[in-house]
C-alpha cells in the first residue's frame with residue numbers, strides 16, 4: 001500500500017493500551033509490534049483509514065522498520081505538513097465545526113498534520129483573511145470546511161492574494177492571471193457540495209480528509225466573469241441563468257431551511273416556468289477538445305488531446321444564438337452532486353480550458369420536467385429538441401431588454417448576507433420578470449449581461465507538457481526500435497504509459 005502513497009506509519013498504537021510514552025512501542029509477551037495506518041478504497045469512491053499491525057522479533061528491528069517507513073513517507077513531498085483551515089459554521093446543516101472536529105481532525109492528527117483552524121464569524125471572513133493577513137508561506141495548503149459558496153470565497157481570497165503579491169490587476173479583462181501555488185482542500189459541509197462531489201466522486205468528509213493527507217491534487221479550470229469590463233467573480237463549477245439563477249435567488253431567503261431550501265425553491269421556479277430573452281454568443285473550443293456528448297473520461301481525453309493537438313486544428317469563430325431560454329448553464333465541471341450523480345454536464349472536464357455551455361430553450365413544463373429528471377438517471381439530458389450544448393472557451397450573454405436601472409439605494413431591497421461583487425461598489429438590481437440572476441458557484445451575480453472566459457491556466461498545462469515530452473520520447477523510441485524491428489514492445493510501453 002505504500003505504492004499508493006497512502007500509508008501513514010507511526011509507532012505506538014499498542015502503547016495506548018499500556019499507557020506508554022508517545023513514540024514508544026509496547027511489548028506484548030516479547031512480540032514487538034507497530035501499526036501502519038493506510039488508506040483503503042471502499043465502494044462509491046469512499047476511502048477509509050485502515051490499520052495493519054506489524055510484529056518483529058526484537059525492539060531494534062521494530063525501530064528500524066519505523067525509521068525506514070518514516071523515511072519513505074518523508075520522500076512523498078506532495079503531502080501537506082501544515083494547513084490553514086477555514087470552517088463555515090453557517091453553511092449546509094450548520095454542522096461544519098462538528099464535522100471537522102469529529103471526522104477530520106483525528107485523521108489529520110494521526111497523519112502528523114498540524115492545522116491552524118479559523119471558524120468564520122461572518123460572510124467573506126475567510127476571503128478577507130486570505131487576501132490581507134494570512135501568512136501563507138508557512139502553509140502547504142488551505143482547507144475549506146463548507147459548501148461550494150465557501151470554496152468560492154476561499155478561491156477568491158487566494159486568487160486575489162496571488163495576483164496582489166504578483167502585482168497583477170485582476171480587474172483588467174485581458175490580465176494573464178498567476179496560478180495559485182497553494183492547493184485548496186475541501187471538506188464537504190455545505191448544501192450541494194458539487195465541487196467536492198465532482199472532483200472526489202463523493203461528499204464524504206473522511207474521504208476528502210484522506211485525499212488531503214496523501215497529497216492528492218486535481219487541477220481545475222477557473223472562469224472569470226466580467227460586466228462591461230468590470231470584474232465580477234470567478235467560477236469553477238456552475239454559472240447558471242434562468243432556472244438555476246431563480247432557484248438560488250429564491251433560496252437565499254430560505255437559508256434557515258438548510259439544503260432543503262433548494263428543493264422548495266426548485267419546485268417554485270419549476271412552477272413559475274419563467275423564460276428569458278437574450279443573445280448568447282460563444283467561441284467554440286477546438287475540435288480536439290472533445291464534445292459534451294462524448295462518453296470519454298478525463299485522463300484519456302487529456303492524453304488524446306495532446307496526441308492530436310500537434311495536428312492542425314480548425315480555428316473556431318464566434319457563434320451567436322438569440323432566443324427565449326428557460327436556462328443557460330455553463331458547467332466548468334460535471335457539477336455532479338448527490339442529487340445528480342452524473343451532473344449537469346457528465347463529460348465536462350476539470351482542467352481542459354473549456355466549459356460546457358448548455359442552452360435550454362423555451363419549452364413546455366412537461367418537456368422541462370423530463371429534461372430535469374434525466375439529471376437524476378443515466379438518460380441523456382441533452383437528447384431533447386429544445387436543448388443544445390457546446391464546448392466553449394468564452395461566452396457572452398446579453399439580455400434582450402436593457403437591465404433595469406441599478407438601484408444605488410439598497411435600503412428597501414433584501415440584502416444577500418455579505419456578498420458584494422469584487423471590484424465594484426455594492427449594487428443590487430431587482431430582477432424583473434425580463435431578467436433572471438446569474439448563479440455563480442452558488443453566489444448571486446447582480447448583473448445579467450456578462451462576459452465569461454477561461455481565465456487561469458491550470459496545472460494541467462504542466463501535465464500536458466510532461467505527457468508531450470514523454471510522447472516525444474516514446475515516438476523517438478518507437479522510431480529507433482522500428483529500425484531494430486522491435487516495434488511491438490515499444491508500442492506496449494507506449495500503451496502502458498498512456499494508461500498511467
Ligand SMILES: CCCCCCCCCCCCC/C=C/[C@@H](O)[C@H](COP(=O)(O)O)NC(C)=O
Pocket residue numbers: 147148149150190191192193194237238244247248262335337339340343344369372373375376439440441442443
Ligand atoms: C424532477 C427532479 C429534478 C431534479 C433536478 C436535478 C438537477 C440537480 C442539478 C444540480 C446541479 C447544481 C450545480 C451546483 C451548484 C452549486 O454551486 C450551488 C451552490 O452550492 P452550495 O449550496 O454552496 O454547496 N447549488 C445550487 C443548487 O445552485
Ligand SMILES: Nc1ncnc2c1ncn2[C@@H]1O[C@H](COP(=O)(O)OP(=O)(O)O)[C@@H](O)[C@H]1O
Pocket residue numbers: 087088089090091092093119120121122123124125145146147148149150151153189190191192193417418442443
Ligand atoms: N460565519 C459565517 N456567517 C455567515 N455567512 C458565512 C459565514 N462563513 C461563510 N459564510 C457565507 O455562507 C455562504 C454559504 O456557504 P456554503 O458553505 O456554500 O454553504 P451552503 O452550501 O449552504 O451554501 C457563503 O457565501 C459564505 O461566504
Ligand SMILES: [Ca+2]
Pocket residue numbers: 221331332333348349350351352353354355356
Ligand atoms: Ca472545464
